[in-house]
Amino acid sequence: MSTHTITTQKVNFKVFRFNAEDDYLPYYENYSMDVTSEEVVLDILNRIKWDHDGSFSYRRSCRHGICGACAIKVNGRSTLACKESMTTMIEYFGNELTIEPLSTKRAVKDMIIDKADFWDKHAKVNPYLVADIDEAPTCENLVSPHEAEELDEADLCIQCGACHYACPVVEINEDFFGPAAFAAAYRFESDVRDSDADRLIAVNEEKQGVWDCAKCFECAEVCPKDVNPISKITKLHQMAFKKGVAKNNVATRHAVGFFHSIKKRGVLDEGGLVLYSEGPSIVKHIPVALQMFRKGKITMPWNMPKSDNLDEIQKLIKSSSTVKF
Amino acid sequence: MKKLKYALFTGCTAKQSTPEQMMSTMAVARKLNIELIELTEASCCGASHLQDYDDFLSLVLNARNIAYAEKHELTMVTICNTCQLNTAMTKHRLDNNAELKARVNEKLAEVGLEYKGTSLVTHFLYAIIDDFGLDKIKEMVVKPLSQFNIAPFYGCHNIRPSELHNESHKTAENPYNPTSLDDLIIACGGKNVEYEQKNKCCGFHIELQAPHTAAVLTGNAIAGATDQNADMMVTPCPLCHLKLDTQAHHASKAIGREVSLPVLHMQQMIGLALGCTPAELGLKHHVTEVNFI
Numbered sequence: 034m035s036t037h038t039i040t041t042q043k044v045n046f047k048v049f050r051f052n053a054e055d056d057y058l059p060y061y062e063n064y065s066m067d068v069t070s071e072e073v074v075l076d077i078l079n080r081i082k083w084d085h086d087g088s089f090s091y092r093r094s095c096r097h098g099i100c101g102a103c104a105i106k107v108n109g110r111s112t113l114a115c116k117e118s119m120t121t122m123i124e125y126f127g128n129e130l131t132i133e134p135l136s137t138k139r140a141v142k143d144m145i146i147d148k149a150d151f152w153d154k155h156a157k158v159n160p161y162l163v164a165d166i167d168e169a170p171t172c173e174n175l176v177s178p179h180e181a182e183e184l185d186e187a188d189l190c191i192q193c194g195a196c197h198y199a200c201p202v203v204e205i206n207e208d209f210f211g212p213a214a215f216a217a218a219y220r221f222e223s224d225v226r227d228s229d230a231d232r233l234i235a236v237n238e239e240k241q242g243v244w245d246c247a248k249c250f251e252c253a254e255v256c257p258k259d260v261n262p263i264s265k266i267t268k269l270h271q272m273a274f275k276k277g278v279a280k281n282n283v284a285t286r287h288a289v290g291f292f293h294s295i296k297k298r299g300v301l302d303e304g305g306l307v308l309y310s311e312g313p314s315i316v317k318h319i320p321v322a323l324q325m326f327r328k329g330k331i332t333m334p335w336n337m338p339k340s341d342n343l344d345e346i347q348k349l350i351k352s353s354s355t356v357k358f
Numbered sequence: 359m360k361k362l363k364y365a366l367f368t369g370c371t372a373k374q375s376t377p378e379q380m381m382s383t384m385a386v387a388r389k390l391n392i393e394l395i396e397l398t399e400a401s402c403c404g405a406s407h408l409q410d411y412d413d414f415l416s417l418v419l420n421a422r423n424i425a426y427a428e429k430h431e432l433t434m435v436t437i438c439n440t441c442q443l444n445t446a447m448t449k450h451r452l453d454n455n456a457e458l459k460a461r462v463n464e465k466l467a468e469v470g471l472e473y474k475g476t477s478l479v480t481h482f483l484y485a486i487i488d489d490f491g492l493d494k495i496k497e498m499v500v501k502p503l504s505q506f507n508i509a510p511f512y513g514c515h516n517i518r519p520s521e522l523h524n525e526s527h528k529t530a531e532n533p534y535n536p537t538s539l540d541d542l543i544i545a546c547g548g549k550n551v552e553y554e555q556k557n558k559c560c561g562f563h564i565e566l567q568a569p570h571t572a573a574v575l576t577g578n579a580i581a582g583a584t585d586q587n588a589d590m591m592v593t594p595c596p597l598c599h600l601k602l603d604t605q606a607h608h609a610s611k612a613i614g615r616e617v618s619l620p621v622l623h624m625q626q627m628i629g630l631a632l633g634c635t636p637a638e639l640g641l642k643h644h645v646t647e648v649n650f651i
């Protein structure tokens with residue numbers, strides 16, 4: 034292989050310190066270190082503890098990206114400490130790095146947080162196989178490779194919480210299950226052996242369920258195992274329609290409304306979509322709609338644009354649709 | 359330099375609730391001598407909501423849009439982050455899955471079209487940076503925006519997922535510290551504002567089903583920019599624009615603090631620096647008045 038040279042550079046670390054038992058408020062400690070291009074973030078945590086302050090606390094176990102214990106935040110970005118190379122961190126953020134726990138609000142001691150909210154939500158999606166098991170089977174319960182592919186690597190999740198504490202909706206809406214719980218829900222919903230009837234209903238409930246996901250892709254960006262939780266959320270949306278679990282509410286009509294609008298004119302009828310989604314609740318949008326109208330931002334039905342060759346679009350919708358609501 | 363020419367996918371918003379975005383796109387293209395062939399046959403991209411309903415149908419419709427760009431043998435430019443995401447995602451999936459591509463093409467054949475994978479899909483912001491060049495914009499500036507602090511608001515779907523961004527554009531963008539829009543502000547003579555929310559979500563897509571969450575996200579963004587002394591914000595996404603421009607009142611109520619800033623489309627910002635008139639740029643179509651001209 035190539036002759037790999039190890040480079041070294043100086044990095045200033047600002048490290049979150051807090052002991053819920055003694056400290057009234059958290060504070061930050063500064064450390065300067067020479068960091069080599071070989072090191073991962075966990076090496077830095079170790080060196081703080083071993084070389085500077087033995088009381089510095091953090092979780093780690095496997096050091097191989099398997100146990101999920103070591104996730105923290107570097108400059109606000111969720112990071113699995115034993116997997117993330119310092120070179121990438123310096124590339125992202127430069128030589129001034131802030132080391133914090135996944136959630137400063139939930140800090141117990143330094144990097145260690147109380148992850149109860151994460152586990153509670155995880156538990157709510159029945160994250161296990163629900164099936165009638167024949168206790169004395171005569172042959173193996175086979176799953177074909179094709180069926181196993183349906184899991185789409187959702188089973189690689191190590192419950193590190195990186196995505197959960199990076200999700201802006203989790204931050205605002207305390208009922209929201211969050212990306213990791215949804216990835217777990219998908220992992221079992223997509224398993225041919227599973228027959229749980231409650232899980233998909235739970236993840237379709239308002240406020241807690243997938244319909245409150247803002248589609249920001251933060252979870253996909255931070256996941257150290259490439260689970261891509263937002264892609265699983267999208268699949269749970271689709272499953273809700275396919276399995277007839279989708280409720281008739283503003284969120285589902287918002288999705289179905291696109292279908293109707295495209296069928297009618299190719300392009301989206303924005304006002305029509307809001308009306309279709311909201312029904313009588315449309316009245317709450319009137320003040321903003323009036324302001325927009327005054328500024329020439331509302332298109333009247335008789336001026337609504339249409340795609341050219343609309344007949345093609347309509348033909349394709351007829352032949353390619355795979356869902357009915 | 360050879361004249362730049364692209365197939366323009368306008369998306370729906372530019373044709374309805376953000377007419378100023380369409381006007382300023384065309385005004386800037388004229389100034390930069392960029393030719394835009396509008397794909398008038400294109401349908402809506404589904405905005406990631408049709409994708410929640412019927413994945414295969416959304417692939418077929420987006421592949422059809424791209425097929426029209428391919429017919430012109432041109433790169434498709436988008437002017438909406440979410441159009442960019444859904445179109446580039448379709449391209450990514452079809453280009454990496456021959457079986458799926460064949461299934462989609464079987465449908466497209468019914469209307470005499472084919473998706474080949476020959477056209478690139480890129481957002482206008484990056485077409486300007488990668489193909490036209492910021493140095494040349496700088497040289498063309500006649501009214502530098504030097505007295506303004508401008509807060510860039512990138513919008514999720516242009517920068518995440520970063521793999522998709524980097525596959526679709528020549529300039530790689532750091533998803534945690536994007537710089538393209540900052541560089542554009544500087545090229546226009548303005549002062550770029552650093553603030554925490556520049557790469558965060560505005561909440562647009564859940565405005566109907568989760569209005570409180572959506573309003574807090576918007577409020578935090580405007581407040582973050584305000585606290586760093588921004589005079590205005592600028593965004594490459596008409597959906598972000600709608601949210602930041604028209605929802606400031608709800609956002610203020612949700613975060614318990616009165617916030618409001620004028621928001622420019624990146625095309626309007628370039629247009630102002632290049633000497634376009636406010637009328638050409640549709641500045642009268644903003645709900646939060648653009649009061650500094």
Ligand code: SF4
Pocket residue numbers: 196199200201202203211212245246247248249250251252253262263266
């Ligand atoms: S995409 Fe959805 S689940 Fe993922 S971080 Fe964003 S809001 Fe949360």
Ligand code: SF4
Pocket residue numbers: 189190191192193194195196197212213216255256257258259260261262
């Ligand atoms: S989905 Fe990824 S980031 Fe989220 S908990 Fe699982 S492994 Fe961690």
Ligand code: SF4
Pocket residue numbers: 301368369370371372401402403404405438440441
């Ligand atoms: S994302 Fe919005 S603007 Fe773009 S095509 Fe879809 S609906 Fe239209």
Ligand code: SF4
Pocket residue numbers: 247248249439440512513514515516558559560561562563595597598601
């Ligand atoms: S910032 Fe807002 S409008 Fe822009 S991509 Fe994210 S959610 Fe969509």
Ligand code: FES
Pocket residue numbers: 092093094095096097098099100101102103104113114115116
């Ligand atoms: S120490 Fe186990 S995942 Fe990092």
